[in-house]
Amino acid sequence: MKDKIFFESSEMLIINDDFLKTNLVDENSIDLIVTSPPYNVDIKYGAYNDKIPYDVYLQFTEIWLSKANKLLKDDGRMCLNIPLDKNKGGQQSVYADIISIAKKVGFKYHSSIVWNEQNISRRTAWGSWLSASAPYVIAPVEMIAILYKKRWKKESGSGISDITKEEFIEWTNGVWTFMGESKTKIGHPAPFPVELPLRCIKLFSFIGDTVLDPFLGSGSTLIACLHTKRRGIGIEIDRKYCEIAKNRIVNKVRQVQLKFEINEGTD
Numbered sequence: 449m450k451d452k453i454f455f456e457s458s459e460m461l462i463i464n465d466d467f468l469k470t471n472l473v474d475e476n477s478i479d480l481i482v483t484s485p486p487y488n489v490d491i492k493y494g495a496y497n498d499k500i501p502y503d504v505y506l507q508f509t510e511i512w513l514s515k516a517n518k519l520l521k522d523d524g525r526m527c528l529n530i531p532l533d534k535n536k537g538g539q540q541s542v543y544a545d546i547i548s549i550a551k552k553v554g555f556k557y558h559s560s561i562v563w564n565e566q567n568i569s570r571r572t573a574w575g576s577w578l579s580a581s582a583p584y585v586i587a588p589v590e591m592i593a594i595l596y597k598k599r600w601k602k603e604s605g606s607g608i609s610d611i612t613k614e615e616f617i618e619w620t621n622g623v624w625t626f627m628g629e630s631k632t633k634i635g636h637p638a639p640f641p642v643e644l645p646l647r648c649i650k651l652f653s654f655i656g657d658t659v660l661d662p663f664l665g666s667g668s669t670l671i672a673c674l675h676t677k678r679r680g681i682g683i684e685i686d687r688k689y690c691e692i693a694k695n696r697i698v699n700k701v702r703q704v705q706l707k708f709e710i711n712e713g714t715d
């Protein structure tokens with residue numbers, strides 16, 4: 449068990465384990481899950497095979513969603529970043545299929561945010577160019593489904609929010625427009641930008657809450673937790689991505705300390 453605790457500080461925990469099997473997170477302990485699971489689009493991850501038959505992918509989805517549901521408190525919530533459709537390896541209504549599984553395993557549906565990530569490259573796979581024979585329609589967006597366990601009204605936690613008036617007005621509009629993250633800069637094949645978990649955390653949780661990302665990747669959700677004074681737990685099956693996440697956290701803490709020391713020095 450000890451070697452599965454990859455990194456631990458007072459506010460952060462990185463677990464190097466399979467989320468579907470791990471028993472290192474207690475049931476009914478999580479206020480908010482923010483995550484982006486593998487999309488089954490043949491991304492070259494290290495330990496995880498991202499090209500499995502669609503029915504197997506949906507079984508995997510059912511297992512992890514059921515587990516996520518158990519870990520949430522009764523007024524816990526989940527922000528689930530998933531594709532709308534899938535074109536690679538056969539057309540599939542991924543978003544619709546995952547939402548119906550989430551409901552089946554006990555989640556309640558609240559609403560959805562369309563993330564307009566302005567990914568222009570996706571717009572070039574048109575199929576039959578200028579012909580009705582087999583054109584492809586592709587929406588250059590991803591979805592963020594907002595789900596909850598039993599009660600939408602949040603009663604547990606500090607009750608202290610840190611969202612500004614401008615952020616609240618802008619982010620409660622369910623179309624979010626900001627760019628995706630650079631894979632080469634982060635060193636992970638599918639990172640989301642910190643802006644995504646940051647908005648979810650400020651909109652849907654209180655200061656001091658516990659936030660879980662069961663598919664941590666490069667650790668973007670934990671970076672957002674650092675910015676917002678939430679306790680962060682991340683689970684990642686691949687040890688080298690745990691290392692990337694840990695380094696990002698350590699560097700961020702150093703930057704914040706340095707800024708603090710410089711400000712102290714100039715006072």
Ligand SMILES: C[S@@+](CC[C@H](N)C(=O)[O-])C[C@H]1O[C@@H](n2cnc3c(N)ncnc32)[C@H](O)[C@@H]1O
Nearest residue numbers: 466467486496639640663664665666668684685
């Ligand atoms: C879409 S990526 C998440 C990227 C992350 N949001 C970020 O900003 O870097 C999905 C991640 O899930 C990991 N993964 C796949 N299966 C897993 C499992 N069973 N348990 C834990 N992590 C898993 C993959 O290694 C991959 O890093």
